[in-house]
Amino acid sequence: MRKPIVMGNWKLNGTKQSVADLIKAFVEPANQAFGKAEVAICAPAIFIGSVEQYAQGSKLQWGSEDCDIHDSGAYTGENSPAMLKEFGCTYAIVGHSERRGYHHESNEEVAAKFKAAQNQGLIPVLCIGESEAEFEAQKTMDVVKAELKAVIDLCGIAAFKQAVIAYEPIWAIGTGKTATPEIAQSVHSQIREYLKSFDAEVAAGVRILYGGSCNAKTAPELFSQQDIDGGLIGGASLKAPDFTAIINAAVANA
Numbered sequence: 369m370r371k372p373i374v375m376g377n378w379k380l381n382g383t384k385q386s387v388a389d390l391i392k393a394f395v396e397p398a399n400q401a402f403g404k405a406e407v408a409i410c411a412p413a414i415f416i417g418s419v420e421q422y423a424q425g426s427k428l429q430w431g432s433e434d435c436d437i438h439d440s441g442a443y444t445g446e447n448s449p450a451m452l453k454e455f456g457c458t459y460a461i462v463g464h465s466e467r468r469g470y471h472h473e474s475n476e477e478v479a480a481k482f483k484a485a486q487n488q489g490l491i492p493v494l495c496i497g498e499s500e501a502e503f504e505a506q507k508t509m510d511v512v513k514a515e516l517k518a519v520i521d522l523c524g525i526a527a528f529k530q531a532v533i534a535y536e537p538i539w540a541i542g543t544g545k546t547a548t549p550e551i552a553q554s555v556h557s558q559i560r561e562y563l564k565s566f567d568a569e570v571a572a573g574v575r576i577l578y579g580g581s582c583n584a585k586t587a588p589e590l591f592s593q594q595d596i597d598g599g600l601i602g603g604a605s606l607k608a609p610d611f612t613a614i615i616n617a618a619v620a621n622a
């Protein structure tokens with residue numbers, strides 16, 4: 369059985385005060401979900417130490433929104449997997465569409481980040497997904513397969529035993545346009561089929577989260593789909609009642 373994960377992605381949001389308030393509010397729902405669903409928050413790097421401070425000792429996990437491919441050196445502005453590990457991160461998001469888009473990260477670079485994260489014992493959360501134009505042109509599977517293949521080529525299929533995938537159609541991120549449960553389920557099952565062509569056991573075990581305007585209203589039906597194993601939540605992870613409702617939706621479907 370795949371245990372669902374509800375993971376917040378705060379992006380470039382937060383203050384010292386909001387970090388304290390939100391993490392304190394999430395500890396109890398995460399503790400209650402324990403055993404049925406995992407709960408994690410991926411925060412801007414500057415806040416990860418505070419997240420650690422408030423979440424330590426609870427079942428709430430945390431991670432980064434990105435990581436560098438190096439462990440140290442002359443790479444101004446970056447955060448290494450080793451540093452993130454030292455601050456108690458479990459997860460590192462890699463290849464979010466905002467990084468691929470605004471920072472021109474290629475599939476190969478994202479694969480290198482995936483590998484660097486795993487090398488330090490972090491669990492990479494590999495984001496994949498198509499643009500609106502690609503969706504309209506029915507290119508979704510071509511895009512996500514290429515994004516997956518770059519990681520398989522570099523790290524091997526077995527690397528997905530210690531990784532999470534997040535399918536996030538770019539046209540659904542931050543737009544309020546959630547993919548319908550049918551569309552999301554169809555893509556998730558095709559992703560699993562694709563992975564199955566490399567290794568059936570890995571395909572059956574890997575958790576595939578849905579992301580893109582997933583909220584308290586849409587989460588229950590999305591999470592009830594067979595191949596959707598939780599969500600990567602942007603906007604709604606900045607509101608305690610909404611994120612708590614999403615955690616409860618995952619628990620109800622576990």
Ligand code: PGA
Nearest residue numbers: 541542580581601602603
């Ligand atoms: P959203 O973001 O929930 O605000 O659409 C999801 C994401 O980008 O991970």
